[in-house]
Structures are given as structure tokens and as C-alpha cells.
Amino acid sequence: MKTQTSFRLSRRQFLTTASALAAGGALSTLPFGLRPAAAATVVDGEYLQSCQWGAFWAKVEEGRFTSLRPWEGDPHPTPQLEGFQDIVYSSSRIRYPMVRRDWLENGPGSAPETRGTGDFVRVSWEEALELVAGEISRVQEQEGPWAIYTGTYGWRSNGRANNPQTMLKRLMNLTGGSVVSSSNYSKAGIEAIMPYVLGQVDAFGPQSTHQTIVENTDLIVFWATDPLKNNQISAAIPDHGEYAWFEDMKKAGKKAVFIDPSKTEGCKILDGEWLQVRPHSDTALALGMAHTLLTEELLDRDFLENCTTGFDIFAEYLMGNEEGVEKTAEWAAEKSDIPADTIRDLARRLTQGRSMLVSGWTPQRQQYGEQFPWAFVTLAAMVGQIGLPGGGFCQRYHLDNPGAPMANGPKLGSPSFAIGDRKELKEWPAEKGTNSIPCARVVDMLLNPGASYDHNGKTFTYPDIKLSYWVGGNPFHHHQDRNRMVEAWKKIETFIVQDYQWTATARHADIVLPATSSAERNDIDRVGVVANKAIIGMKQIIDPVFEARNDFDIFKDLATRLGVEPEFSGGRTDMDFVEEIYTAAREQGASMGVDMPDFETFWNGVPLVEFETPEAALYRTKYADFREDPLLNGLPTPSGLIEIYSNTIEKYGYDDCPPHATWFEPVEWLGQQDTTYPLHVNSNHPQYRMHSQLNGSAKLRDIYNVAGREPCWINPQDAEARGIKSGDVVRIFNGRGQVLAGAVVTEDTRSGVIQLQEGAWYDPADASEAGSVCKYGDPNVLTPDIPTSKLAQGTAGCTCMAELELFQGDAPAVTAFSEPVHG
């Protein structure tokens, strides 16, 4: 077996082969049934590669990626990594361009009820690209750019060079524009509210380092967060440094409290106190703790005086002087199901030593999701340790490991390949609506063209969409209220999807274009978004599987057909982008005194450059400068201080987002009177997947599937009341929909809460029938499609109640993971 240093092809040879393969239309001349020209571009060997589950050595034998082993620089490889190799060849791989039969035979908009039924016709690349380019031209000319939606939200693969969403938007802007989207499904609530409170998103970028916590913190509170589960993946190549952090905290005997309806891995490792909070009551719990600090005079008045504004008005609210309800620990206990004494005790303990409040994002992915982050930061401000080593708060330890020390190396940038400005082929009149919607309002937009909506202090109008193009995202998993969505989608005349997996989104498309996975193309990325431990070249290790093509080549060919190439590519290839990004980093490195090999040397050897992490990087305390001198180092808020009360939000006059953190009773939750649907659905992020990605891996499904379906955790008390035991097929339902799942009876979820993780593939028993049962277990069949509030208009997918029963009879077979039938 060769190792990578005895390299295969020179870069120039490689490029020649690759561009020959990618030459427009060449693949389409192949007879059906044959794989595209299997030029053995890669000799057998082991190659360093990476994905968003980690860096690894890929074994290549006879042109196939046969196995992988984690890169030795990964301190804690994730079991999910195996799934990456598995999905490259899985049965859910999209092999060929496909067109929905009715659309092909009868034109755009025909028989939309057959969407998702799998009735596709295989076409050549030539024909598929003609159809797509034809549709873009038709809708641009007949309707205008306001009729095309390219919001295309989603977690495309990592890699700095290939961003298919940028490519799509660039192509659209060159041809007249389209409607795009803002924010995300992750933290729209935080992103909207924090700029008013802290003058910045906060849950982004480097946070206080792990070391400052290990050395200084007496009590750490993990509030709705599971850093061990959630840091398995990353937007870049994960550095997996937080596992050592937990080990260090364990060794130091750190006191940890976990406020969560589920018992997390972190809680088990640290032998933490588990407060089995009633979901959706976190704002009330924070207010109850704040009330204790206020009434027991445990708050830091100096910090509040020097570093915050508006506390007095908030204090009035806590005391019940605004609306007559005092937010006592007893009041909070009734909402949260945590005893009042425990609430008071926790509040006191926050002030008895150095304390760190750490939150995740589920409480802001709920109705009124802006309120918890605001209450959380307000509570931390009252404790008064913000900016002290090991103290204060952090709203992001669970993604991209932002508590890592930062290595002394240059940062990989993006290629100079921008979305660009819209080419004004047509003026965009105001009555045609907005050119950007909050991403989670996509279904509202489809259902209500011309309607107005409020968002972050302004009013907008929904456009009227006829064509939608999705790449690098999976809305038929990520969006809420699937049945409502399926209905709304019928309004679109043409839905184009470019993916490498037969997701439910691809199944609901009119035109499906098979893309390559990152194993089949060239790219580059860094290890650790914050840690920045290394740069790894992501060299193509196998030929495209079946007829898959690189996103870039697909868009380039479309640009040619639409008459906007070479403007689109500027004559560059994706390898040019890789080289450009590397070279820019190398130049930046040189200015920092960090030597990096030239590009040819880097790319043709083992494509790895590692950076040193200086000792000093171990120590970083967020907001230390601000605390030290809040006047000189003020925050970018109107007052320069932490705004516990926001005059700007007050001016908006929103009934669902008032000017200070406020408790609201959600539309549905365990605290309600109506018990028709008595179980809260915790659709948190999956242990063995990244969203819907890797659900296509049979190897991984073997680990976690129950009765061949998505596992659903249920507490023994709730299981017994319904006659359920582990391994049973259950039906979970509410007024919006129904899904099947496999029961796991466990004490790890509190009573009244079932856990059904997001990302499970939607698999309707009969896609043409409204409300058909999902055979596999997609929780978004059950969730409501409501906004957080007018401020963020974010997703509220974590607000959801349902009922569960034993499924009687023969459970229908899951069919989500195979290729749809096609002619």
C-alpha cells in the first residue's frame, strides 16, 4: 500500500483529467446504465481527507473509497465519521438527473400532488441542464426575479472553496436576481435579540477558554446544552477539543448543574446535578432566580450600575409592579417543575463563588425564543461576574468548540467568488415584495403572497414565488409542520434540487441534479473554526459516483446556457479557488512569521500544515475589556452598556417581544390545561447524525434504529401508562400529523417528555395523501410552523406537544433510504 507522499498524479495532469471529465455535456452522451468514464485518477493508497465529522485517512482500492481511519491528530474521533464513507456508496445516493414525470410530460406546475411519490423519469445531463436553464429564463422573463426563491438554507458540506449556495446566488444575480433568505434555523432568536442587548450576536466567534473555567470556575451551569454530543460536528473540520475539557473538569471535581429535560452525556461524565426542567419554562426559571437575587440582595449593584442599563424597570417587573404577578421562586417552580428551594439555592450558589452560566439554543428555538437569551444574560449581569476569568455566561460552547485556545496561524478565507450585485435587467417594484425573507418564514411566504409581516422593526411584503432552487440544504427535514409545508409547496411551479442524497426534499423536486460528495472533488479547510490547529487539503479521492457532478461545474454549465459565462466563473476552476485561498493564507502566515510551503508542495505531498498553539492562548476571557473599562471599551449598543431594557425595542411596540426579558405562556407546552396531546416532543439534535446528513448510512442506522425506525425516548412512567416497552413500534400524533418510531424506554428523559431527534428522513406512507403517516419518524411532521416573535421571525420547532400509542398491526416498511422508482 502506498502512502500519500509517493503521490499519484501531478496537479497539472490531474486538472487535465478532471476538466476532461467535467466538460459540459460529455457525460450525457454515455449510454444509460454505464458509469461515467472511470478514468482511474487516483492510484491505490491512503489519502488524508476530511469532512465535517473530522479528518481521516481514506483507503482507496481500485478506484473505490473502501474504508477510513481517523486522522491521528484528532483527539476524540466521532463514531459518526464512519457514516461518511458509507453514504458515498449508499442506496440513497442520487445517481442520475431525474425529472418528475408529470412535470416533464405536461409542463411546470402539472399535478403537484404527485410530488414525493417517486414517479421520476431519468434524463441525460444535457436535457436536465436545458430544462433548468429554460425554467430560469422563462420565470425571469415572464414573471421576474421576485418569483424565484433561492433562500436555499442548509448545512452544505464543509470546504472553503465549494459553496454551492454562493454559486447559485451568483448565477441568479447575473441573470436578474432572486428572493433570498436571512438568518438561520439555529439561533435566529439570539441573533435578533442580542444585538439590542450586547450590540452583537454574541453566540458566535471565540468565547472564554476552557482553561479559564478549569482554573477559576467553582460552579458551572449547563442550561439546555450538550457540548459533547453537539461538538462532534462542525462548520469546518472539528478539532474535538472539548472532550479533554470535560476530562479536565472531571479531574478538577468541578461542580456542574444540568438544566435539561434529558440526561446528557456531559451530565453523566461530570456526575452533575440534573434539574429535570419542564421544557419551555426556562425564561420563568431564570426570572425566579433573578427574583431571589433581587429580594435577597445578592446582586452585584456595582456591575449593574457600571455596565448595564434599564435594570430598575426590569426589577419592577420581577416584583410584579408591572402586571401584578411577582416572579418569585414559587411562581417559577410552578412553571418549571423545579422546587422553589432548589431555584433559590441555585441562585444563591451562583453568587457564592465563581460561576459560569452556559446555554444552548433550544429555548430560543421556541415560541417567544428571544426571551430566554435575554433573561439569561440579565441573570448573569445580576450575578455580576461577566468579564471575570471563569465567570459570566456563554451562549455557545456546543458548536465549533469556541472555548478552544487559538493557534498561531493564518485563517483560511473564502475565495474571491462573491454573490455579487443583482444585474438589474428589471426594476424591482415595491409591490412585488421583499427580496429577502427570514428563512423560517418560507411556507408563510408561499401561502400568503402579497401579505405583509413584521420583522425586526420593519414591515415587509411576501413575494409570489413560482420557482425555487435548493442546493446544500434539506427543507423537507428542517422546516416545521410537514403537512402544511407539502400543501404550500404545491403552489410552486418548478422545484429544482441539487443534492447527493435522495432526501425527502429531492423526492419532492421536479428536477433533481446529482451532486458530488466532498470525497469526489477538491477543496480545502481548517481544523477547528476557533482552534485553527491545521489546514488540510481535501483532495478528490474517487471519481464522481455514477453521474454526479460538482456543484461548480453544474452552475458553470448553467451559466453557459444562460449566456452569463465567463462572467460567472471569471475563467477560473474550483482548483483555482483552492489555490487562491491557500496562497492568501500563506501570505498572511508570512506576515505573522509562520512559514508555510508553497501551494504545489502542499498539495502534492500530504496536504497538511499544522500550527502551534502558544501557552498564552489558553487564557481568554470574553468581555474582560468591557468590564475593566465600560466607557472606553463600550459595547456597540445605543448606551454602550448591556441593555437590560431596550428603548429601541420599546419603540417597535411588539406584543410578543417587549422591551425587557418577559415570561409568556406558550401556545402549547406541558403547563397547559388542555391535555389532548399530553407529551412534549423534544426534537433536539441527533447523537449519530448531523441533522439529516448520514441518516442515509445503514451502518449508523444499525447502531441507533429501533424496529428499523428513528428511536423515540420515553420515560418509564409514560411508557407504562401506554403499555409500551423498548423495541415497540409507536405512533406519535397530534392535530398536525403522525409518525411511526421505535420506542426506547429510558429514565434519561423526564416524564411528560418524549425525545425524537431532528433530521429523521420524512417517509410518507402515501405521498399523494394529505396527512399520510411518516413511516420513519420525522419530528417536523408534528411541530408547529409558528415564529418565535415579530422580532426574529425565527423557527419555533422546539415548541410541540403530541400523544403516543402502541402501533397496532403490521408496520409499513421504511422506504426513505432507497432510490425512488423511475422510468
Ligand SMILES: Nc1nc2c(c(=O)[nH]1)N[C@H]1C(S)=C(S)[C@@H](COP(=O)(O)OP(=O)(O)OC[C@H]3O[C@@H](n4cnc5c(=O)[nH]c(N)nc54)[C@H](O)[C@@H]3O)O[C@H]1N2
Ligand atoms: N424540529 C426541529 N427542527 C429543526 C431543528 C430542531 O432542533 N428541531 N434544528 C434546526 C437547525 S438548528 C438546523 S441548522 C436545520 C438543519 O437543516 P439542514 O441544514 O437543511 O440539514 P442537513 O441535513 O444538514 O441538510 C444539508 C443537505 O445538504 C446536502 N449536501 C451536503 N453537502 C452538499 C454539497 O456539497 N452539495 C450539495 N448540492 N448538497 C450537499 C446534504 O445531503 C443534505 O441533504 O434544521 C432545523 N430544524
Ligand SMILES: Nc1nc2c(c(=O)[nH]1)N[C@H]1C(S)=C(S)[C@@H](COP(=O)(O)OP(=O)(O)OC[C@H]3O[C@@H](n4cnc5c(=O)[nH]c(N)nc54)[C@H](O)[C@@H]3O)O[C@H]1N2
Ligand atoms: N451531533 C450533532 N451535533 C450538532 C448538530 C447535529 O445535527 N448533530 N447540529 C449543529 C447545529 S446546526 C446546531 S444549531 C446546534 C444546536 O445546538 P442546540 O440547539 O443547543 O442543541 P440541541 O441538541 O438541539 O439541544 C441541546 C439540549 O437542549 C435540551 N432541551 C430541549 N428542550 C429544552 C428546554 O425546553 N429547556 C431546556 N433547559 N433544555 C431543553 C435537549 O435535551 C438537549 O440536551 O448543534 C450543532 N451540533
Ligand SMILES: [Mo]
Ligand atoms: Mo443549526
